Amino acid sequence: xxxxxxxxxxxxxxxxxxxxxxxxxxxxxxxxxxxxxxxxxxxxxxxxxxxxxxxxxxxxxxxxxxxxxxxxxxxxxxxxxxxxxxxxxxxxxxxxxxxxxxxxxxxxxxxxxxxxxxxxxxxxxxxxxxxxxxxxxxxxxxxxxxxxxxxxxxxxxxxxxxxxxxxxxxxxxxxxxxxxxxxxxxxxxxxxxxxxxxxxxxxxxxxxxxxxxxxxxxxxxxxxxxxxxxxxxxxxxxxxxxxxxxxxxxxxxxxxxxxxxxxxxxxxxxxxxxxxxxxxxxxxxxxxxxxxxxxxxxxxxxxxxxxxxxxxxxxxxxxxxxxxxxxxxxxxxxxxxxxxxxxxxxxxxxxxxxxxxxxxxxxxxxxxxxxxxxxxxxxxxxxxxxxxx
Amino acid sequence: xxxxxxxxxxxxxxxxxxxxxxxxxxxxxxxxxxxxxxxxxxxxxxxxxxxxxxxxxxxxxxxxxxxxxxxxxxxxxxxxxxxxxxxxxxxxxxxxxxxxxxxxxxxxxxxxxxxxxxxxxxxxxxxxxxxxxxxxxxxxxxxxxxxxxxxxxxxxxxxxxxxxxxxxxxxxxxxxxxxxxxxxxxxxxxxxxxxxx
Numbered sequence: 001x002x003x004x005x006x007x008x009x010x011x012x013x014x015x016x017x018x019x020x021x022x023x024x025x026x027x028x029x030x031x032x033x034x035x036x037x038x039x040x041x042x043x044x045x046x047x048x049x050x051x052x053x054x055x056x057x058x059x060x061x062x063x064x065x066x067x068x069x070x071x072x073x074x075x076x077x078x079x080x081x082x083x084x085x086x087x088x089x090x091x092x093x094x095x096x097x098x099x100x101x102x103x104x105x106x107x108x109x110x111x112x113x114x115x116x117x118x119x120x121x122x123x124x125x126x127x128x129x130x131x132x133x134x135x136x137x138x139x140x141x142x143x144x145x146x147x148x149x150x151x152x153x154x155x156x157x158x159x160x161x162x163x164x165x166x167x168x169x170x171x172x173x174x175x176x177x178x179x180x181x182x183x184x185x186x187x188x189x190x191x192x193x194x195x196x197x198x199x200x201x202x203x204x205x206x207x208x209x210x211x212x213x214x215x216x217x218x219x220x221x222x223x224x225x226x227x228x229x230x231x232x233x234x235x236x237x238x239x240x241x242x243x244x245x246x247x248x249x250x251x252x253x254x255x256x257x258x259x260x261x262x263x264x265x266x267x268x269x270x271x272x273x274x275x276x277x278x279x280x281x282x283x284x285x286x287x288x289x290x291x292x293x294x295x296x297x298x299x300x301x302x303x304x305x306x307x308x309x310x311x312x313x314x315x316x317x318x319x320x321x322x323x324x325x326x327x328x329x330x331x332x333x334x335x336x337x338x339x340x341x342x343x344x345x346x347x348x349x350x351x352x353x354x355x356x357x358x359x360x361x362x363x364x365x366x367x368x369x370x371x372x373x374x375x376x377x378x379x380x381x382x383x384x385x386x387x388x389x
Numbered sequence: 390x391x392x393x394x395x396x397x398x399x400x401x402x403x404x405x406x407x408x409x410x411x412x413x414x415x416x417x418x419x420x421x422x423x424x425x426x427x428x429x430x431x432x433x434x435x436x437x438x439x440x441x442x443x444x445x446x447x448x449x450x451x452x453x454x455x456x457x458x459x460x461x462x463x464x465x466x467x468x469x470x471x472x473x474x475x476x477x478x479x480x481x482x483x484x485x486x487x488x489x490x491x492x493x494x495x496x497x498x499x500x501x502x503x504x505x506x507x508x509x510x511x512x513x514x515x516x517x518x519x520x521x522x523x524x525x526x527x528x529x530x531x532x533x534x535x536x537x538x539x540x541x542x543x544x545x546x547x548x549x550x551x552x553x554x555x556x557x558x559x560x561x562x563x564x565x566x567x568x569x570x571x572x573x574x575x576x577x578x579x580x581x582x583x584x585x586x
């Protein structure tokens with residue numbers, strides 16, 4: 001196995017060869033600072049047709065990236081939404097043009113804390129400005145401009161992707177013909193802030209982290225980051241799903257070892273997920289992105305709350321939640337539906353019954369995928385007709 | 390009964406905003422949208438039905454009318470439709486009050502338990518009636534509060550709910566029901582459609 005430093009070096013070389021838009025236009029962030037001439041890494045799938053009416057923008061979640069489907073050229077693993085996006089899939093890339101950008105603050109090529117700070121000529125680390133979901137979304141608007149897309153057929157995203165989507169619709173009410181927020185929330189709950197804080201504290205407690213300065217030394221606080229990832233993985237499953245998947249099964253042994261090694265399968269699973277993650281993700285990025293999620297509260301941005309946020313909507317919404325998701329509960333998703341209803345927006349809602357928890361949106365959940373496909377295909381017919389008229 | 394949907398459609402003016410509570414697979418919503426350019430919304434409990442609506446491009450919210458009508462603001466629709474489900478609620482009066490809050494007018498249809506075939510089944514044979522409009526047996530019926538056209542008529546009067554129109558519906562005919570012909574229509578109508586509010 002290559003050393004972590006070697007791995008990152010190799011990753012950085014590969015990151016030079018991916019699609020990037022240089023956003024020249026200055027972007028004033030919510031925190032007051034301004035960024036300009038910054039890279040926005042993105043990927044597209046399928047072909048934009050001549051009418052430019054088949055574009056679908058996907059917003060990725062906390063640890064996602066722009067490589068939605070196919071093989072991620074940096075990690076050589078499958079794209080994170082390969083279950084839903086691809087040729088013949090629910091979001092059919094034979095038919096639609098799918099776009100996804102890496103969020104700013106991330107670490108897959110867009111401007112983030114491991115980029116070089118032009119003022120100091122060193123990686124930003126904690127000098128990187130604190131960003132918000134709104135900043136992420138506004139940065140991505142330049143990409144649509146660059147691709148020449150005036151109006152998207154659809155925009156979608158799950159988890160933090162759904163939060164970006166709600167922000168996108170509120171900020172740019174005429175940019176999407178339809179929108180599918182999945183398993184998300186219009187404001188981060190106390191429980192979710194607490195879980196994010198746990199992840200951050202795990203990273204910050206790792207001595208290697210060194211106030212974020214590890215980036216200058218080509219090392220990574222992998223123990224802290226792995227624990228942060230483990231917290232996440234627990235929250236993505238349901239109690240029932242976890243019990244069914246692991247129960248009390250032991251990991252390749254007949255009896256307890258009477259040690260602190262990973263006796264249980266569930267322990268082994270968490271350790272594997274945690275330490276696999278450190279190979280592809282930057283610890284400081286986790287701090288910045290989780291912070292952006294915590295600050296997200298759509299109702300606070302508008303006088304008159306959520307109803308006001310969606311007042312100017314012509315977008316047709318489909319909100320989807322999963323029955324066993326305790327991270328972004330059905331109730332939180334329904335609150336979005338209620339606000340959309342109250343503002344008179346065109347909204348559909350479906351709760352998918354499943355034991356697979358928050359993770360469901362990334363898995364092969366037939367009912368979910370059928371709903372997704374049915375909605376997008378019917379919206380495409382409507383959008384084409386509307387454009388013709 | 391397909392006739393029912395046509396009667397409901399005839400009651401609705403073009404270009405209005407309508408909520409169909411218990412919209413099923415969206416057949417009625419589709420009819421209203423296509424033929425009357427009505428802006429439709431549906432509320433439906435069953436997952437398969439919800440999916441069918443979504444596939445047809447009809448806006449539908451998955452949810453239980455008994456507990457989730459609160460999400461719709463006051464007077465946010467011109468009409469609210471409740472087709473043949475009033476009798477299946479635990480608290481039909483509360484549901485009806487909610488519908489009247491949400492819609493400027495409400496259309497409620499009920500399978501008529503006073504229909505002569507139903508009466509005979511119970512009176513002569515001494516069995517709970519199973520008919521085309523009431524296809525379930527006593528142990529698996531979702532219907533908790535069966536009523537007759539006369540019952541609902543009296544209910545509206547007692548509760549000061551304004552009755553705008555009542556229509557008796559059979560396979561091939563419809564008729565206006567007034568107080569003076571209530572007894573006879575209650576005997577010969579399979580279905581009652583009430584426009585109230």
